[in-house]
Amino acid sequence: MGAKRRGGPYWxxxxxxxxxxxxxxxxxxxQLVEIRFTAEDRGTRVELTHSGWxxxxxxxxxxxxxxxxxxxxxxERCFVDYANDLQREPRR
Numbered sequence: 001m002g003a004k005r006r007g008g009p010y011w012x013x014x015x016x017x018x019x020x021x022x023x024x025x026x027x028x029x030x031q032l033v034e035i036r037f038t039a040e041d042r043g044t045r046v047e048l049t050h051s052g053w054x055x056x057x058x059x060x061x062x063x064x065x066x067x068x069x070x071x072x073x074x075x076e077r078c079f080v081d082y083a084n085d086l087q088r089e090p091r092r
Contacts, residue, residue, distance in 0.1 A: 021050065029055045046075065 014037070021033040031052035038045040048071055053060040 021052075031055065046079070048075070 016037070017035045019033050020030045022030050031050055034049045034051075036045075036047045036049075038047070050064075050067060050071065053064050056063050
């Protein structure tokens with residue numbers, strides 16, 4: 001897959017991104033975040049899986065609820081705004 005650059009950081013097109021997510025100050029409590037991109041008829045499906053909650057012990061349920069809302073905001077607001085801005089840019 002080819003590399004793309006559009007006025008910002010360098011991105012290599014891929015189907016999957018996996019990263020440790022430092023949800024707390026402790027490396028032992030870092031969770032795993034996986035984002036998958038799947039081509040569909042009229043666009044791309046983006047799926048996010050945030051795992052490793054058991055590492056947070058008793059705080060896991062409370063933290064997961066907070067992050068569920070946060071990830072919702074990232075995809076439902078920020079990512080949509082970004083994608084819409086890209087569609088409005090003139091093609092080069």
